[in-house]
Amino acid sequence: MVTPVIDGDAGHTFAVTPVRQAWQVLEAVPDPEIPVLSIVDLGIVRFVRWSDEGHLHVGLTPTYSGCPATEVIRHSVAQALADAGFADAVLEEVISPPWTTDWITAAGRRKLAAFGIAPPTTRQVACPRCGSQETQCISEFGSTPCKAHYRCNACLEPFDHFKCL
Amino acid sequence: MSEDLFRFLLRLGDTNLVLAQRLGEWVGHAPALEEDLGLGNLALDHLGQARLLLTYAGEVEGQGRDEDALAFLRDAPEFCNLTLAEQPNGDFGRTLVRQWLIDGWQRELYGALQGSTDSRLAAIAAKSLKETRYHYRFSAGWLIRLGDGTQESHARVQGALDELWRFTDEMFSPDEVDNRLAEVGVVPHLPALREGWLAAVDEVLKEATLKRPASMKYPWHGKKGVHTEHLGHMLGEMQHLQRTYPGAQW
Numbered sequence: 001m002v003t004p005v006i007d008g009d010a011g012h013t014f015a016v017t018p019v020r021q022a023w024q025v026l027e028a029v030p031d032p033e034i035p036v037l038s039i040v041d042l043g044i045v046r047f048v049r050w051s052d053e054g055h056l057h058v059g060l061t062p063t064y065s066g067c068p069a070t071e072v073i074r075h076s077v078a079q080a081l082a083d084a085g086f087a088d089a090v091l092e093e094v095i096s097p098p099w100t101t102d103w104i105t106a107a108g109r110r111k112l113a114a115f116g117i118a119p120p121t122t123r124q125v126a127c128p129r130c131g132s133q134e135t136q137c138i139s140e141f142g143s144t145p146c147k148a149h150y151r152c153n154a155c156l157e158p159f160d161h162f163k164c165l
Numbered sequence: 166m167s168e169d170l171f172r173f174l175l176r177l178g179d180t181n182l183v184l185a186q187r188l189g190e191w192v193g194h195a196p197a198l199e200e201d202l203g204l205g206n207l208a209l210d211h212l213g214q215a216r217l218l219l220t221y222a223g224e225v226e227g228q229g230r231d232e233d234a235l236a237f238l239r240d241a242p243e244f245c246n247l248t249l250a251e252q253p254n255g256d257f258g259r260t261l262v263r264q265w266l267i268d269g270w271q272r273e274l275y276g277a278l279q280g281s282t283d284s285r286l287a288a289i290a291a292k293s294l295k296e297t298r299y300h301y302r303f304s305a306g307w308l309i310r311l312g313d314g315t316q317e318s319h320a321r322v323q324g325a326l327d328e329l330w331r332f333t334d335e336m337f338s339p340d341e342v343d344n345r346l347a348e349v350g351v352v353p354h355l356p357a358l359r360e361g362w363l364a365a366v367d368e369v370l371k372e373a374t375l376k377r378p379a380s381m382k383y384p385w386h387g388k389k390g391v392h393t394e395h396l397g398h399m400l401g402e403m404q405h406l407q408r409t410y411p412g413a414q415w
Contacts, residue, residue, distance in 0.1 A: 065292055066185075066213025095217065096288030098295055139199030140303050141206040149199065165295050 018086070022048045022056055025084045032072045033144045036115040039073055043103025046094045056081065056089040061099045064145040064165075101165050118150065118161040125161045127152035137161075170283065171225045172245070172342045173352060175235070176388045177274075178218030179246035182236055183396070184267060185211035186403050187254055196257050203303060207264065210296040217289045237407035241390075241397045248387030249332035251396040258311050258318060259325035265304035265369070266329060270336045271297045273362045277353035286351065305369045312373025323375050330378040335385045337362070 016024075026048070027040045039045055039060075046059035058077065062070045074091060081089040101120035104112075109119040113128045124133045132154035139149040147160040188208035195201035219232040249267060254260045275297055278290035311318040337359040339347065346352040370377055387393075406413060 062213070064210060064213060064296060065217055066209035066211070068209070095292050096284075098288075098292040100295075139202060140299070140306075141199070141203040143202070145206050145209055149202075163299070165299075 017050070018056060019048050019050050021084065022058065022081065022086060022089070025080050025086075026058070026077065029073070029076050029080050032069045032076070033146075034112070034115070034117065036111045037104075037108050039077070041105050041108030041111060043105065043108070044073070044099060051090075056086045057092060058089055059092045059094040061094045063099050065095075067145050069144075099165070101162065104162075112162055116159055117147065118159060120162045120164040122164050125150055127155060127157065128159055129157050130155040167225050167227075169342045169345050170286075170351060171222055173346055174218050174222035174225060174286070176245045176247075178215050178222055178235070179244050180250045180267070181211040181215035181218065183244070183246040183399070184250040184264075185209070185215060186399060187250070187252075188260075188264075190254055191260065200257070204260070207300055207303070210293075210300065214289070214293045214296070217292070221285060221289070233407070237404045241392055241400055243390060244392065244396060244400070245388045245390055246396075247332070247335055248385040248393060249329060249335070251387065251392060251399060252329060252332065253395055255325060256321060258322040259329070261304055261307045261311065262322055262325040262329055264300070265308050266333055266366075268297060268301040268304050269362050269365050270333075270358075272301055272365075273358040274353070277358060280350075281352065282350040308369055308375070309373045312370070312375040319374065322373075326375060327378050331381045331383045332385055334380070334382060335387060340389065 023040070023045075026045050027038050029039050031037045031039055031042050034042075042063070044061050044063060046061050047057070048059075049057045051057055058081070060074065060077065078089065078091060081087075104120065112119045116128050118125050118128045118135075125135050125137075126133055127135055127150075130152060132152055134153040136151050136153055137148060138151050138158065141147075142149040142160050146163055146165070148163050149158065150161045151158050185208045188204050188211065191204040192201060192208075195204055215236070216232050219235045223230045223232060223235055247267070249263060252263055254263075272294070275290040275294040279287050279294065281287040281290065308322065311322045313319070337355050339355040343352060343355055347354045367377060385391075387396075
């Protein structure tokens with residue numbers, strides 16, 4: 001069981017609040033479809049709160065309403081939190097405001113590009129391998145609900161683009 | 166009021182569920198891998214929207230029915246999806262015509278429902294609208310490509326449009342449930358959505374070199390539980406597992 005320690009409490013040089021500790025746990029939970037991203041990078045953790053009753057509350061939002069990864073993520077989060085001592089954490093589904101790719105963090109966007117997936121953009125999609133702007137949409141839907149399929153006309157490599165939502 | 170809201174959520178939820186099942190029939194059969202993925206992804210989005218709506222419907226009803234009970238343990242007359250959604254896939258063009266007609270309607274409906282006085286319905290609509298806009302881009306793009314394509318593709322999508330158009334009147338024809346909910350601002354006044362939808366329809370048809378069929382006041386009542394013969398067959402397949410092994414989980 002976690003003993004809540006007030007952040008900044010005198011004498012606790014390394015004091016960590018349960019909320020901060022939970023964020024650290026969540027930052028290590030990978031997205032099941034794009035494991036280079038954590039669910040925090042993806043922007044689907046909407047809040048972490050410590051309730052007056054002494055429970056941890058975590059708000060999760062689905063990316064696409066039909067994304068099959070949503071339930072896997074819920075299980076991984078519950079498991080990771082339980083392993084860290086938050087066995088009675090309450091997971092809440094948040095659908096408003098709806099998830100947007102704008103919530104993917106700057107670190108998340110860098111990780112996507114390094115992994116070979118072009119990060120979401122409303123401008124011309126650049127090839128994540130050679131950086132060329134000479135790219136073409138092959139299919140508006142890809143291997144997961146959040147991706148579209150592209151091809152680079154310069155280096156001829158096919159790649160995924162994280163759709164803008 | 167809660168009985169009306171239950172009914173409305175069921176109608177919109179069922180329309181999404183039935184359409185998702187129809188689209189799912191394409192998986193492994195579409196003309197190209199990209200289109201297979203596209204139709205499968207559309208199905209997933211509609212299924213996700215159906216889950217949000219049916220879960221809420223079950224809570225409003227208060228009889229302990231969850232999304233699964235509503236999806237798998239009701240018979241055809243208890244389904245209240247739009248008649249258009251249950252129409253068989255036919256060829257790829259016909260599926261895309263059905264999709265485009267529904268996408269356009271959903272774009273108007275979800276857009277207006279964002280302002281619903283029911284905050285949960287407004288939230289579901291805002292989430293779904295983002296997905297619907299993408300669907301519309303896909304289906305309208307295909308309609309233009311097929312309509313303004315070969316003689317064969319043009320003839321096929323025009324034929325599908327002529328055949329399916331009769332079911333569109335139901336989308337904008339309110340009954341007493343819709344009217345009572347519109348009075349209290351839970352849902353928009355349905356006939357008011359028709360104009361925006363029709364303008365978008367005409368714009369795409371023009372580019373697709375297709376003709377809008379004459380309007381038809383045919384009384385389809387899918388949303389009142391009166392269905393074409395196709396729904397029962399579809400449900401027979403969709404519900405088979407839960408009917409044969411009640412409560413099965415995996």
